[in-house]
Amino acid sequence: MRDSFLKYLKFEKRYSAKTILAYQTDLQQFQDFLTEGFDGVPSAEANHGIVRSWVVSLVESGLGAVSVNRKIACLRSYFKFLIKQDIVAKDPMAKIKILKTKKKLPHFVQEAEMVTALDQTNFGNDFDHLRDQLVLELLYGTGMRLSELIGLKDSSVNLRDRTLKVLGKRNKERVIPFTASLVQLIEAYRKIRDREVGRKNDFLMVMKTGESLYPMMVNRIVKKYFKNSNLEKKSPHVLRHTYATHLLNHGAEINAVKDLLGHSSLAATQVYTHNTMEKLKKVFDQAHPKA
Numbered sequence: 001m002r003d004s005f006l007k008y009l010k011f012e013k014r015y016s017a018k019t020i021l022a023y024q025t026d027l028q029q030f031q032d033f034l035t036e037g038f039d040g041v042p043s044a045e046a047n048h049g050i051v052r053s054w055v056v057s058l059v060e061s062g063l064g065a066v067s068v069n070r071k072i073a074c075l076r077s078y079f080k081f082l083i084k085q086d087i088v089a090k091d092p093m094a095k096i097k098i099l100k101t102k103k104k105l106p107h108f109v110q111e112a113e114m115v116t117a118l119d120q121t122n123f124g125n126d127f128d129h130l131r132d133q134l135v136l137e138l139l140y141g142t143g144m145r146l147s148e149l150i151g152l153k154d155s156s157v158n159l160r161d162r163t164l165k166v167l168g169k170r171n172k173e174r175v176i177p178f179t180a181s182l183v184q185l186i187e188a189y190r191k192i193r194d195r196e197v198g199r200k201n202d203f204l205m206v207m208k209t210g211e212s213l214y215p216m217m218v219n220r221i222v223k224k225y226f227k228n229s230n231l232e233k234k235s236p237h238v239l240r241h242t243y244a245t246h247l248l249n250h251g252a253e254i255n256a257v258k259d260l261l262g263h264s265s266l267a268a269t270q271v272y273t274h275n276t277m278e279k280l281k282k283v284f285d286q287a288h289p290k291a
Contacts, residue, residue: 143243
């Protein structure tokens with residue numbers, strides 16, 4: 001049944017390959033636990049007590065709350081699937097609660113530092129440097145995810161309307177506007193790319209081999225240009241956080257930011273309002289006579 005469940009996630013739920021692999025690993029670990037402690041009972045026959053024992057064992061092994069909660073989420077989806085298929089009648093996950101986690105605020109780059117990184121860096125005019133500059137500008141200028149940047153197609157970029165189409169999570173397509181300054185950069189990059197690399201596919205961002213960029217390379221590009229930053233994390237996702245935070249700091253409506261980021265719910269976007277509120281508190285403290 002595990003194989004059927006994983007196919008369901010891939011073809012019906014349209015989960016990413018990364019998520020499916022994580023769920024596959026979680027289910028295998030759960031089955032290993034059943035083999036060792038419960039005479040190899042099939043995972044589909046596990047009851048509430050068995051699941052709870054597994055959760056307790058994960059916590060006692062020192063696994064973090066976030067990781068434990070992901071495994072719980074995996075089992076919830078798995079048993080919902082089994083119930084839908086009339087394979088089990090009772091959900092053993094009904095009374096399993098997720099663990100409390102500390103709310104982490106997103107890391108982001110301060111505006112002055114972002115200006116320095118993008119406007120005061122001499123990137124150069126060769127292929128590598130123009131591509132690196134465009135990677136940073138697109139991540140910060142559109143808030144797209146790493147996977148969306150890598151999968152961005154040439155044909156999805158509309159320079160006239162200054163918009164681009166990205167394929168987000170669960171194959172949801174959205175349109176993102178970008179600034180006029182990006183038009184010239186994209187044109188300059190395309191010109192040198194087509195001359196020195198050629199058009200071997202429809203990907204916008206490529207290596208010198210003509211192949212699409214890969215995640216580790218994009219991570220290296222971001223770390224290279226923010227190596228002197230005080231950021232705890234230097235990753236493409238930090239630039240996505242920065243995009244959202246700066247929009248809200250400048251008065252963008254939160255529902256608009258939600259749509260630009262491709263979030264499925266407003267709750268995912270509201271995490272950025274904390275940083276905005278901190279800024280408002282500083283303004284209040286400086287300006288209000290009673291502060």
